[in-house]
Amino acid sequence: MRWKVKRVVDGECFGEPVVLNQYLSFFGEVDPAKGVVKTDAGEVGVAGKVLVFKGSRGSTVGSYIIYALRKNNVNPHCMIVKEVEPILIAGCVLAGIPLLVAEDFDDFSSILSSKKLVIHKEGEDYVTVE
């Protein structure tokens, strides 16, 4: 099925979705050496995945952490969020990681629980979910 998105940082992307139902401070809540998000429930790997979360919060160092994820080759292939803010965009621009805003984010994140693959092609205003 197709789901409408807004392209913030455009690019090709495919991968298994990892859904985190929260806002993230990349500094403090993400380990850029291991490519994991530290949640209350434990570590969640995001390397090579499609990271789906509400948006960024907290530290302005977050942009550098996103850049470091890329430099360490443990970055998510792309990020799909509910809302964007400058720290997240600057990090994705610098790292060349596609950043998309999903329409009706809450519905989008709940259908992903039964899906294995999210694909986005450059220039398209939707993602394909399989």
Place this chain on the structure above:
Amino acid sequence: MYLTPFQEKMLKGEFGWVYAKALEIIVRVGEALGSDRLVEITHAHVSGVSYSNIGEPGLEFLRDFYREKPRFRVYTTINPGCVDYGMLSQVIDNKYFSKQALIDEALVGMGGRPVFTCIPYYHRPPMPGEHLAWGESSAVIFANSYFGARTNREGGPLALASALTGFTYYHGFHDLENRVAKVLVKISPLIDNKPLSLAGLWIGENLRDVPMVKIREKPLYEVKALLAAMAASGSHALAVLDGITPKETYKTDIQETIALEPGDLEKYLGESPGPGGSVLGYVGCPHTHPEELIILRRLLKKYKEPRRGRLLITIPPELASTYSHIVRFLLSRRVDIALGTCPVVSVLKKKYDLMLTNSGKAYFYMRKIHGFKAGIAGLKEIVETIYA
């Protein structure tokens, strides 16, 4: 996006690739947000300075720029690094001294003022309405809310790009139409004697819109802690403080009123120190303001030395020389003083069982970064826990 002929030249690389790359970052972020022009700024504050935060990738990014010997086009201040410049701290580990020196050399070499503090407004308080490009979430929200200046929450690399170019994108809190308070937060008198950090953590976690907060007369350091906490647990860049935020720098369109009661804040109090275990008392996140030093001096007068753990204070290097008589007194009481850094952005020499702090921001990060148990308390309670 509309660019002036000067900006076009910069983007095309006529002043070198560093300025072109810096402007490209700003234009791309601005366009992604729907901005149609750039705005000149008067002061950039660069975050993403500590080696223990940005690591090798960040260090290389900064050194690549510095190699071309560019200069910042506007007044620029620098956030804390991961080294205690006073070299006296027994808590902060200076293991990355040489790596941090490479970062500092790059930023100071490009023209940044070596203030190494997260309270750049102590060095240069902004004017109401002034356009800034600041990183450091706690400084951003303080600039907008306390001084009525205009800055978005800029990521570290973008603030650096603005320091180099002198511009940022016109969007968000640069535009008065977006500086609109929509939720009124009233703080119950029953929690008036508790640290305002607690309310900050609640607001950050539970509200998305710009809040208008009614607080009774409070010292500046409490306001600083309130704002820093909501910028850490949430993504707030502006909170209208009734009676403090300069008029004409915000609008109101209150849709909802919330009354914060003691029960709402209980979960943020965290852990209390039990009878055993080592305790790190911590004051200075964001960096201590002179009024906090004066209060600590008064509270510590009757004690000789800590009986349990250490009290760590982090302060801007320049403040330590201006108030050297207070710093000397605090050292005589074996307070651990670190300059130009803080435990959120550095490595610690030893692990403590519990950190007790007046800072909601430190509470938020220390548990995640250093795996500490943490609790929030007022200055008096922190001093008494360590010394009494």
